[in-house]
Amino acid sequence: MLSDILQSGLIISILASAVRMGTILLLAALGELIVERSGVLNLSVEGMMLSGAFGGFIGAYYTNSLWLGVLSAILAGLLVSALFGLLAIILQIDQTVSGLTVNIFAAGLTFYLYRALFPNVGATNIPALKPFSVFQIPVLSDIPIIGKILFSQYALSYLAFFLMLLVAFYLYRTKSGLILRTLGENPRVVDMKGINVMRYRFLAVLFGGMMAGLAGSFITLASVGIFVADITSGRGWLAIAIVIFGDWKPVKILWASLFFGFIDALQMQLQALGVQLPFQLFLAMPYILTTIAVFLARKRSGAPLALGVHYVRE
């Protein structure tokens, strides 16, 4: 069995799938990074991602275009995050309560809409679509090993890497990024500069929603091609954990995402190989490791000081 696992072909396939699963998490985590850096603790990532997964599936199903599906996923994430923003930022309801509420709402909404649109769904009759296929980058994908792992991915994975660079550039090399970071540390300073704190934070939340929606569409449109209730199965929460584990820094978040993607991929591969261990143990692995990860990350100092605190003007 061990020799099977060590076969290079298998390792490559695990790593390639690690990149795929990791970039799903990366997209959502980057969105949450921006939101948290602005000082807002958004716990509705799971709900926004689920809405994205649903919106993406529905959009693609009815327009027969996967990319229009991606667009509608982004839109779905945007709408749900706007609801969160309304509750948590404009109405200043406790951010944790707002996040939990939006999650419950999104779960109920997607479950209902799915059943309403497909009343005859059964075990043998699940509406499906043909998902994205991998996009092999010419020349680069011919490089041995690395080409298979990094350059034979879905377009959304390349996009995730690109967005990571963009987010890092925005945060550390632009004026607006500086303002955003200050917002998370000391919003009063930003307010005194005459910048609208609420508006800035609201925009950050909307960005987070779009990213989570995009990540959600990745699940339904690139991995499986179907939608089921709770298809995100905690990945939104994983994204929040990744932000903590990544110490609120883009590059560390990239590594953390890839690590969790690797665990996910490993879990699937070992299961597929029929390793003689209960498969539930593999399924539980990402969640156990996430618990350990947030425990290990308990001394991380990168958390914005004003995270989760409403800004009240004096």
Next chain:
Amino acid sequence: MYKVIIKLPYTIEKRKDISFLLSSLSIVVALTVSILAAAGMISLYGEDVGIVLKAIAGGSFGSMSALIDTLIKATPILLTGLATVVAFRAKVWNIGQEGQLYAGAMGATFVILTFPDLNLPPVVHIPLLLFASMITGAIWGGIPGYLKARYNVNEIIVTVMLNYVIQYLCTFLLNGPWQEPGSYYYNTVKFPESSFLPLLFDTRLHIGFLIALITAFMVYFLTWKMKLGFEIRARGDNPVAANYKGINIQRVTLITMLLSGAIAGLAGGVEILGIHHKLIWGFSSGFGFTGILICLLGRSHPLGVVIASIFFGALHNGSSAMQIYSDVPRSFVNLIMGLIIVMMLFWEAVFKYRLRRI
């Protein structure tokens, strides 16, 4: 270039406190808006709104058996709602009720399967099993509680993760050592009769509902009449001030999670001993998560939670009748539940502001 500035003789300002009357009014407004929205959506199906609403009401309160069913449905979510109240009052964000409920059900099952020949009378057997449920629930809540208290590890993420872990552990056991021999499904053997919760007034209603009501009273008593309850609320209101007052925040955090987990665990025990009489996969249809909803809807108050859980039990029950009499799917209830809670938060926040004449 000049701007036209219109000065209204009013200004919007935030109230310091929201009165009980206004708070109640916000609930009424939220419910009204939600029901109107629901009616609007039902009419989109081309259904007669009156008939559908009548079906829901009839299916939930229309007859004695419907009412009993409603109370049975309300029982587990009443308990998980109370578990949430204890935690949220302390602003310890326990999202792990679902997992703790599983832990509780598994605790009772463990005792039954490990000691099959106890031959205890029900008066001893049932309390023993429910106690086991509370212990395992408390353990599953205590892990994140300890991590939070001792190491300040984010309890939200840990409780969410542990929800998944215990459910996989449960499927493993139900697909392995605990599975009924020869069964194709994920379930244990039927429990001995001495573990069945007694039924009330010759109906299907088991004493779990009474237990839940008593728990509600105990949670009320604990939170408002006891020192520990004061400490729990103090932690929630202002942990810094509470600390200065000499309250050991870490201790309160851990105790809160243990208590919350124990109550959620009790919900799991009551559900399998009262309804299924065996541990069966899918015995909880998200009772833990619904408990969070119930707590928010019930304003984190035991009495509010009792009312909210019966209301949701009724909604669930009525949805079956609705599905029979119309084309509206049962999942409609999930949407309405989400809508109501969003509306409640929204209107309560809106009522916090008032217009004042300048």
